[in-house]
Amino acid sequence: LPDVRSQDGFRASLDAIIIMRSNLYTVGRLIEAVMNDNEEEAMDCVKQGADCNQVNKHGAGAIHYVFTDLYLHPPLDLLSKMVANGADVNLRDYEGDTALNLAIKKTSLRPDNTMYKVVDQLMQWGADPTQKDLDGNDALALAENRKYLDIVKLLKKQKTSLIVPPPHETPVPSPRYQKSTTPYESRSPITHSPSPVHPDWGTPVLPAIRSSDPLIAPDREESITSAIEDDNTDELDALLNDPHANLNVPNSMGLFPLHVAILRNNPVSRNDMVQQLLNKGADINVKAIPNEDHDEGGNTPLHMSAARDQLDTVRILLTYDPAISPTNNEGLTPYNYAEQNGNSEMMRLLKEEQRNAERSNKSSTCVIL
Structure with a gap:
């Protein structure tokens, strides 16, 4: 009798090779489509499950090529689809650059203020502004060196933003959303010390907000x-x-x-x-x-x-x-x-x-x- 186990093992290995070659082909198509400015083809590759984090022999992935001189502006719809399908916005190319660094280096994004929009979007997708290129420059240093003051402000703002609690923890409402019984309310995101608890009610007693405070608006x-x-x-x-x-x-x-x-x-x-x-x-x-x-x-x-x-x-x-x-x-x-x-x-x-x-x-x- 034939050895069924060996046949099954051979068949499984063959299937794995076919799948691997198929994936490599799809990845190659994705990078090639991006390099050829063929957004429709690239989108099709992503929908077919191409690994958006694979790099080619030059050490660059599809997410890097959208920020090269091949494009005046990066195709945000394609980028969004890639991110939704697992693309790592912090993937580094052969020069140590991430998509965020490349966006700041892309001068064609400056004239119509597109750079601010792109950088803001990348940050919302989880881009790490501390990643440095081979010259030792992170996103903030790149923006400061180029005197992109709006980008500098945006990056600094992101660095000082509130830390979101882990998913398993219940987020604590910001004081910005806590209603006061006074005709004024603070929208400041600054975290205050815990409010005193009334012994009978068991609910926080919010501190009174002075109407004379110049930073509190009606x-x-x-x-x-x-x-x-x-x-x-x-x-x-x-x-x-x-x-x-x-x-x-x-x-x-x-x-x-x-x-x-x-x-x-x-x-x-x-x-x-x-x-x-x-x-x-x-x-x-x-x-x-x-x-x-x-x-x-x-x-x-x-x-x-x-x-x-x-x-x-x-x-x-x-x-x-x-x-x-x-x-x-x-x-x-x-x-x-x-x-x-x-x-x-x-x-x-x-x-x-x-x-x-x-x-x-x-x-x-x-x-x-």
């Missing part, structure tokens, strides 16, 4: 910044139509509604909100109040927009006659940020507005004898 004003953060245009419209709405009150982080609008990634909604707020009376020269949760201290909306390379938003702000050369807490002007970002058109606009302001001041102080 519910209405806090709702305005929340609507801006959530891109809830209907709610924002309703709040702004309230005759009692005050657009010049900071939230618990010391940022005013106009500052929060500048932080929007989507340029269309950002510009619409900026114009809407300014038309409703927001102070264009309002300065952010220093706070440990951000490093915008002393920044006007023009500072923040220039730092983030938002040329279209800067153009809009300039039509509302802002102060052109205010200094923030670091002694920097909006022009300094435009210069650091290398945005020649923004520099030209700010210089032109500065000259116009100087001419206007000179003519207004001229005395006819």
